[in-house]
Amino acid sequence: MGERWRAVGVLAIALFAVNVVARLVIRFGFDGDDTAEARVSLGMFVAIGLILAGVAFTWGRQRPVARWAGEVATAIGIALGLTVLIGPLVTGSNPFAGGSATFFAQIAFYLVATTAGVFLGYLLLTALGLDHRSRSLKRYAETSAAKPRRIVRR
Template sequence: MRQQRWFRITALALGLFAINAVARLVIRFAFDGEDDAQSIATIVMFLAIGLTLAVLAFVRSQREKPAGWLPDVAFGALGGMALTVLVGPFLSGDGPFANGAGDFFSQVWIYGACAIVGILLGYWTAVVLGRDYRSRALKAFTEARKARPRRVVGR
């Protein structure tokens, strides 16, 4: 079951939602009414989501091509965003549109931006370090070419 594609996507979505749920519960029970603390907790939550996606992209990009891991990570992030935006406000005692449509869509845009930046940073870090799938394949090809003796062509 763990090898199936939907399981990885669902696990990522639930993990990202868990980060949001913990942040919302901390804000609700520890910092209720303190706007500065709530803002800091929200920023930390979005940083944790971006960092989680960066680490996941870094690890997955080393083992397989982007065409194999990028859809999984993207759909997992979309699922996490849907849970965060639609279900998360109920943990705070509100509804998804309790603060208006502007707040709803700003949360969607901020979440999307943090997810995209996190995935890009993770992948670009792997590329810069030469640890991504393509760089490793090119390195193996180069080493294999060096190991073979040069073919002499007689004329």
């Protein structure tokens, strides 16, 4: 049980670390340049999506969706809370400095990026037939085809 929570914690901290790095790059490298800030933010969301696509691809091979989806959702929720509430404090800002529209836009963008990443990773895994369910069905088909045919007497 502890191993599951360790993986969730590491994933949440990794997602938060990507956000902190992007915030620090914006603050020290592009302070005041809105187009550069938008590009760095877009890069951050792409990086978060790719991380989650890789996690979905890796965890989807090993375990059924019902098991790993909750863990990924928990990690995303923790990382979202850290990103929205603690992330601005790291760079010396207030989480609500931009107003409620900016606060909720951050949440919406984060959820879209994370959901897209997880879905793309799992869809790629499923399309390749490497997910847990496809492999289980393949093993079942192989074992049922390997049994000799039973003779039925009438």
